[in-house]
Amino acid sequence: MELLDGKKLSREILGEIKERLEDISGPRPCVTFIRVGEDPASVYYVNSKQKKAAQVGIESRLKTFPESISQEDLLGEISALNADPLVHGILVQAPLPDHMDERTVFNAVAPQKDVDGFSTNNLGRLVQEDPQAFVACTPAGIGEMVRRYKIETEGKHVVVLGRSLIVGKPAALLFMRKAPFANATVTVCHSRTRNLAAITSQADILIAAIGRANFVTADMVKEGAVVIDVGINRVDDPDSPKGYRIVGDVDFEAVSGKCQAISPVPGGVGLMTVALLMHNTVKAWELSQKE
Amino acid sequence: MELLDGKKLSREILGEIKERLEDISGPRPCVTFIRVGEDPASVYYVNSKQKKAAQVGIESRLKTFPESISQEDLLGEISALNADPLVHGILVQAPLPDHMDERTVFNAVAPQKDVDGFSTNNLGRLVQEDPQAFVACTPAGIGEMVRRYKIETEGKHVVVLGRSLIVGKPAALLFMRKAPFANATVTVCHSRTRNLAAITSQADILIAAIGRANFVTADMVKEGAVVIDVGINRVDDPDSPKGYRIVGDVDFEAVSGKCQAISPVPGGVGLMTVALLMHNTVKAWELSQKE
Numbered sequence: 071m072e073l074l075d076g077k078k079l080s081r082e083i084l085g086e087i088k089e090r091l092e093d094i095s096g097p098r099p100c101v102t103f104i105r106v107g108e109d110p111a112s113v114y115y116v117n118s119k120q121k122k123a124a125q126v127g128i129e130s131r132l133k134t135f136p137e138s139i140s141q142e143d144l145l146g147e148i149s150a151l152n153a154d155p156l157v158h159g160i161l162v163q164a165p166l167p168d169h170m171d172e173r174t175v176f177n178a179v180a181p182q183k184d185v186d187g188f189s190t191n192n193l194g195r196l197v198q199e200d201p202q203a204f205v206a207c208t209p210a211g212i213g214e215m216v217r218r219y220k221i222e223t224e225g226k227h228v229v230v231l232g233r234s235l236i237v238g239k240p241a242a243l244l245f246m247r248k249a250p251f252a253n254a255t256v257t258v259c260h261s262r263t264r265n266l267a268a269i270t271s272q273a274d275i276l277i278a279a280i281g282r283a284n285f286v287t288a289d290m291v292k293e294g295a296v297v298i299d300v301g302i303n304r305v306d307d308p309d310s311p312k313g314y315r316i317v318g319d320v321d322f323e324a325v326s327g328k329c330q331a332i333s334p335v336p337g338g339v340g341l342m343t344v345a346l347l348m349h350n351t352v353k354a355w356e357l358s359q360k361e
Numbered sequence: 362m363e364l365l366d367g368k369k370l371s372r373e374i375l376g377e378i379k380e381r382l383e384d385i386s387g388p389r390p391c392v393t394f395i396r397v398g399e400d401p402a403s404v405y406y407v408n409s410k411q412k413k414a415a416q417v418g419i420e421s422r423l424k425t426f427p428e429s430i431s432q433e434d435l436l437g438e439i440s441a442l443n444a445d446p447l448v449h450g451i452l453v454q455a456p457l458p459d460h461m462d463e464r465t466v467f468n469a470v471a472p473q474k475d476v477d478g479f480s481t482n483n484l485g486r487l488v489q490e491d492p493q494a495f496v497a498c499t500p501a502g503i504g505e506m507v508r509r510y511k512i513e514t515e516g517k518h519v520v521v522l523g524r525s526l527i528v529g530k531p532a533a534l535l536f537m538r539k540a541p542f543a544n545a546t547v548t549v550c551h552s553r554t555r556n557l558a559a560i561t562s563q564a565d566i567l568i569a570a571i572g573r574a575n576f577v578t579a580d581m582v583k584e585g586a587v588v589i590d591v592g593i594n595r596v597d598d599p600d601s602p603k604g605y606r607i608v609g610d611v612d613f614e615a616v617s618g619k620c621q622a623i624s625p626v627p628g629g630v631g632l633m634t635v636a637l638l639m640h641n642t643v644k645a646w647e648l649s650q651k652e
Contacts, residue, residue, distance in 0.1 A: 193485040193489060194485030194486075194488070196488075197531075198484060198526060200464075239488055246549050255549065255555070256549050257546065257549075263546040
């Protein structure tokens with residue numbers, strides 16, 4: 071069993087980005103984070119993304135707003151960032167307050183600065199197999215993991231567990247493209263799927279993105295499969311100093327014995343997501359220079 | 362075995378549209394067709410769509426251009442139609458000459474007039490499950506067929522054979538939505554799929570859109586499945602006055618005995634496609650009135 075080591079891979083990717091940016095002249099790649107309110111998880115995520123950016127030589131800015139900001143005003147702020155030639159990437163940290171429509175806000179980010187890949191335009195370009203499309207960082211991170219571990223996908227059966235806009239659907243679209251490390255037969259399962267185990271057991275590559283701790287058990291996985299675990303779930307753990315620990319959507323202990331390869335949680339896809347955000351920011355910066 | 366009768370259904374839909382448009386005041390729904398060159402199939406298709414429009418009270422216009430028109434000039438013409446408040450739908454008939462990029466041309470149609478649903482924006486909105494999205498007429502026609510025949514899809518396994526931008530991918534996205542007559546487990550197969558028969562045999566609903574005459578044989582279909590045949594293929598037939606006849610992607614004679622329901626070719630999905638184009642045109646006209 072091979073461990074798909076997100077720690078090692080993300081270091082590798084971040085190292086390449088750092089090297090790429092070492093001797094540049096002119097404006098450095100710059101990503102601007104927008105955070106509305108003080109949700110502790112959001113504070114933590116944005117903070118850690120900013121640290122990672124600094125490590126590789128990407129400039130980052132943070133704009134924070136109170137929860138009371140109107141959607142109209144927030145859209146105005148995004149519009150100003152869209153027009154700012156020194157800002158190459160814009161990331162609106164979810165979740166947004168209830169009085170806002172997330173889709174409307176995400177769609178307000180200019181397509182060429184949409185490093186999160188959540189806008190209509192980038193999703194449409196992914197369907198169209200446009201290589202310039204920004205692909206959401208988690209599915210893009212999975213794709214990069216598959217590519218760097220040289221996991222064969224052509225003609226293989228990729229089963230995606232979960233149909234979210236952020237992971238499941240773009241991952242499915244990514245692996246069905248006519249492209250290297252794609253060209254797979256793709257199945258999308260979800261909460262309504264009947265006979266789930268019968269379907270997941272057919273997967274050559276199983277991508278678990280359903281958001282339920284240890285949901286994927288050994289009987290759901292084929293001998294010799296590649297399992298990619300996207301879940302980040304808290305479970306109570308009185309033995310841990312924090313009182314909880316983080317586990318994936320896959321019952322790692324039970325499943326790993328059957329796999330050809332598996333990504334752990336933590337230390338797997340989560341780290342790839344952050345690395346791919348940096349990759350997307352550099353891509354946005356490169357695009358801006360071509361214009 | 363039930364026949365999914367596209368002739369009957371499309372008449373029903375066109376009848377509803379005709380009734381809907383009988384007593385309207387103000388400008389009638391108007392679709393403009395753009396045809397480049399004199400490809401006989403394109404001449405035929407546009408002509409029959411115009412006839413259908415006239416039957417239901419939709420105005421249609423035809424703009425034809427020589428093959429020699431530059432892409433820039435064609436984009437200029439589309440831009441003028443985008444700005445014309447009396448034109449509600451715009452359809453650029455494929456194929457376009459080799460010197461043009463079809464995606465660029467299709468993307469030039471304003472999203473709210475894109476009755477063919479091929480633009481980046483409408484594909485992205487389909488991924489986002491935006492009910493206002495224009496869905497390409499063939500997959501939308503399949504969806505309507507399923508809805509009007511009350512075929513249960515929730516939790517069922519829909520297998521789509523083919524991953525085209527025009528049928529396979531939007532059909533897959535349509536049936537995986539969280540929506541009535543959707544909520545299905547969806548698999549997309551294609552030319553690279555291994556063990557194809559093993560996968561198609563699992564389909565509760567099999568959508569064949571691979572463009573190969575009689576490709577789907579009885580051993581590829583589960584007993585009691587619903588089979589929807591999107592293929593329109595010519596095969597030689599010396600007994601026919603024309604020397605050929607039209608068949609689908611499914612070996613109808615062999616497969617129909619095993620099915621719960623099947624759509625014939627001709628008389629199936631093809632007629633739904635034209636009916637849904639009229640539906641999309643009325644939708645575009647209604648949207649324009651809300652603005």
